Amino acid sequence: MSTNPFPPGRLWLLAAGYGAWCSALVLIYALHALGCAFAWPTGALRLGLGVTLLVHLAVIGWLWRDCAKFSPGEAFGPTGSFLYWVVVWTLITAFVATVLTLGPTLVLKTCM
């Protein structure tokens, strides 16, 4: 048992990366639907989609950098090390998943 238990309040970090992925997916899907329904100019819609994607990538990247810098072993023992390892890798894979799944928004035709 760690002398300093890993705070349960930080368990949300396990869901942070893919939570951001879900958020990006839903917001881009919604924005795309709105843009096409109201016939927004293609450039504006594409810009909106691209900015939404980049903001989410930035959030995941920031969390990744923040978690990778932290030394959980010193603060929370083996449990902290394990959980932070899992968090960092969920962030990395979520970043890749976001690029692969939502990257097409930057290049494909918008409202066909």
Add this chain to the structure above:
Amino acid sequence: MSAAAGRPAQGGRALRLHRELAAIWATGPGLQRLASVNHSVIGLRIMVTAFVFFLIAGLLGMLTRIQLATPHAAFMDPETYNQVFTLHGSVMLFLFVIPMLEGMAVYLTPKILGARDFAFPRLTAFSYWCYLFGATIVTGSLLFGVAPDGGWFMYTPLSSNTYTPGVNADIWLLGVTFVEISALSFAIEIVVSILKMRAPGMSLDRMPIFGWYVLVTALMMVVAFPPLILASILLEVERAFGLPFYDPTRGGDALLWQHLFWLFGHPDVYIIFLPMAGALSTMIPVFAGRALVGYRAIVVAIIALAFLSFGIWVHHMFAVGIPHLALAFFSAGSAIVAVPTVLQMFAWLATLAQGRPRWSVPMLYIFGFFFVFVLGGLTGVMLAIVPFDWQVHDTYFVVAHLHYVAGGAFAFPFLAALYYWLPHITGRTAVQRFSVPAFWLIFIGFNLTFLVMHLIGLLGMPRRIFTYAGYEGWTALNLAASIGSFIMTIGFGLLVIDLLVQLRYGRRVRRDPWKAATLEWAMPVPPAPYNFASVPHFDSVDDRVAPSTLAPVLARGEGYLGFTRNGWQETLGVHMTSGAPDQLIVLPRPTYLPLWTALITAAVVLSFLFKLYLLALGLGLVVVGLFVWGAQSAGLSSDYGPLPVGRGVSVPPHTEVAGTPPWWALVFALIADGTLFTSLVFGTLYLWIAAPHWPPAVSPDTHLALALGSVLALVIGAAGGRGSVRSLASDRAPQAWIALAALALVGAMAAVVVLIGGIAPHPREHALGATTAALLGFVAVHAGIGLAFLVSNVLRIASGRVSPKRIVDLRLTRLWLDYTAVTGAVAITLVLTLPALVAMLGARP
């Protein structure tokens, strides 16, 4: 793994402890069995019940194969065929697969995690009875010729009143919703129990991998089931009262059903797969003789799968006219979901490759799993590619794919798990003479049936047709599929015989026949009702324990709680991440209350089915009353402070700590409820932007002062809840605050009811009015439940169950009222915003 310092074996002491614990934990004989709340008893009941429904669904599947074996078959008329294939799918998925995995989780999870029971035994029993009654209503309808007949995903508009005027669809909607609510209850209980009731010392990094799988699955269920529950409620309201959520002629949209259904339906594939993957990750290391490879990577993969599976619901809707850009990212998501799945496959193969695998019956089924699941996964990747999906949409290729996925993700791993854990339940091992041929018949029959279905689908045979002409080139393949299904059925018949023979003639085992490395084998088999005579302290570094040496130590009472006290059913609560003991959890004893509550809940469903709406409302209030009444006996009626629990540790009872299981249960219940609310908001906005016949002819109008007044009342209610907690914590009477909260809630409900009465356009005339009514109805129902919380608080304060130290009740009420105020404010803000949103539609081209 350790217990207190080793002492000489004391068989007498172990026997005495066993007798004392059994007297407290055992379920009584005869009719008293109906009062059981023990997780082993209920888990077993769920599994047996689910297996019966599997046999029924299998029989229905056989009937469809008889019908399709030859062209122009007159075995069934089209109406009967529709009911049979609909029930086959619905029973398999909703009444067999999901309950079976719940049953496994209920039976196994506390044992694997080193606990004596689940957090809410009465809820376990209530959920089981709800499942039994709901499933019986759905399946029994076939006997009266009124079974659901719109396909297992019950698409609108086919399932709407116009095209299904009878009660067939109502039976599905009410019965399945009944079962889903029971599943949701199980899920919340599983989450809380895993997070708070592990063996002391079992930190999250040491938790057996099965615990991670079941935890993530249960969390997925908490979020996945509410959209389907909402969709079913909305469709039933449309059918019963004419509110047009899915009727495109009145501003509804049939595709809304598809979105809500698949928001549940796609994650459900992984909800089915992940617990079985957990079973595989537990069994494969045992048969490989080494620890699982890649524990940490597997945890990452489980989390990734959980999220990715939600984000690709639209891949079931590729053919409905989604814009290409959206198709692209849902297609990409559908393809990459294979990555975390394959990672687990490689981990299992690496475990086998690095170990010394020994063959046995479970390993045969594990081999079957690898073969079938890889094929199902590959056709899944094919279907993720949009042009291919368009070609084979609604053909037998999809039927073949879904059976390979279901067979690989559930059937074969489940049968492996059945043979692996059956000795735990029966205390006997399998009779190999029958089990091996049973496997080969099932394996060959399964592949013959469903492999050729791919070809039938590629040749263009649509799913759900009840017969065909014979010139299409499907005849020989259909006959082969039907022959395969008979071979498979003979295999399952042999399996059932094998199970019955095992019960009677299997070789007796005392414990751990597989030389396993998890805690559920550190007890005699079949298990005692208390699982562990004393709760183990878990300090294993690699997820592996030695049951044969640990079991006698625990039996002698040398772990935690190796004694009895006050006739209490005791187990330990732990810190969520570190596993340090932090509370003594005292569980309720057997009671008939869950059975009666479930019976009356079933009466609510039946009243609704027979359109006796006032009776349904009255019985619904009785159910709420029973919940309030049941709460009166929960917890303890005195303050105790820290109590010794063994090994020199003292902790307070769960009634005197903040992070108690009921608190976390309410948190996760609100997450589920919040998902339902979010789905309702999504539905409102979806109809606004996507449905035809918008804007409505009548402009929306809401009484602003009344709307703002209802929000203010909800906020006052929440303030009353907060005031009551503060008051009691400082040893003052909280009744005045409770009265204020109750008055505010009554005021909010009255205001909302008046608002519903004045909705324009009328809720029956246009979906705008219908969604407005649904949003306001949500607020009223939650305020009403808040009142029930307050009534319970008053009664429990009067009976001495609440004190300045035992303040959990009021904290629960505060949380509920806060949530009600927030969702109420959002709902009413959306209602007030709708006129502006509708006006915006004028800007559409």
